[in-house]
Amino acid sequence: ETGVTQSPTHLIKTRGQQVTLRCSSQSGHNTVSWYQQALGQGPQFIFQYYREEENGRGNFPPRFSGLQFPNYSSELNVNALELDDSALYLCASSLAWQGVGYGYTFGSGTRLTVV
Amino acid sequence: AQTVTQSQPEMSVQEAETVTLSCTYDTSESDYYLFWYKQPPSRQMILVIRQEAYKQQNATENRFSVNFQKAAKSFSLKISDSQLGDAAMYFCAYRRNDMRFGAGTRLTVKP
Numbered sequence: 113e114t115g116v117t118q119s120p121t122h123l124i125k126t127r128g129q130q131v132t133l134r135c136s137s138q139s140g141h142n143t144v145s146w147y148q149q150a151l152g153q154g155p156q157f158i159f160q161y162y163r164e165e166e167n168g169r170g171n172f173p174p175r176f177s178g179l180q181f182p183n184y185s186s187e188l189n190v191n192a193l194e195l196d197d198s199a200l201y202l203c204a205s206s207l208a209w210q211g212v213g214y215g216y217t218f219g220s221g222t223r224l225t226v227v
Numbered sequence: 228a229q230t231v232t233q234s235q236p237e238m239s240v241q242e243a244e245t246v247t248l249s250c251t252y253d254t255s256e257s258d259y260y261l262f263w264y265k266q267p268p269s270r271q272m273i274l275v276i277r278q279e280a281y282k283q284q285n286a287t288e289n290r291f292s293v294n295f296q297k298a299a300k301s302f303s304l305k306i307s308d309s310q311l312g313d314a315a316m317y318f319c320a321y322r323r324n325d326m327r328f329g330a331g332t333r334l335t336v337k338p
Contacts (some may be wrong), residue, residue: 130238145325154233154318154328155272168325204326215262216326218272 118203124225125193127151131224133188137205138217145216146178147202155202161186190224198226208217231321233329240309241337247294248304248332250319258283261295262320263304265313266331272318294333311336 117136125131137144143162147155157170161180175191184205192195201222204216230253238251240246252261262276277285278295286293290310294303306313314336
């Protein structure tokens, strides 16, 4: 059973640029969630995808967008990067509501630095 | 909106002793799940323990146990016989559909 893998592990971008982060979910998991974790803070919910549709979103602007593919892998796209976007981005996979009690399986994250 | 509050930014415990981390949450739902996750310096979030809200019995996983008080919306984590490897950030989380986290408690274990 494979876990959640994220790529790249580290990334440095310039303010105003666009970035794409990738996530491969754990085998059998059909829901992918993305979180932003600023240094020393708890993860903040960005959005969640189920069967290729966004089915939940936190308090993030539209320049944060995502995709989920038929194989349940996912991308997080951030446009017009700002310095405050510097953070650890965590991807987590899970089963849908029927398995919600089993929590999430997390990847190790992508550390994004915006300069 | 559901919110999760961890009021202890940092906690310290002596090796082999017991420590309790606090968590409160706010929800209008009656059916949900609560979790404690551990995040070591490797960054990967590791599930420590989970609790179904409809179960009154407190969950236990080896040295880890919870005190779940549904009416008070409180969900504390007790770590018994603390070990050096327990040192990490601990996050309390609430899930009904998506999962929401508290700000975390940094646990230090002193030898």
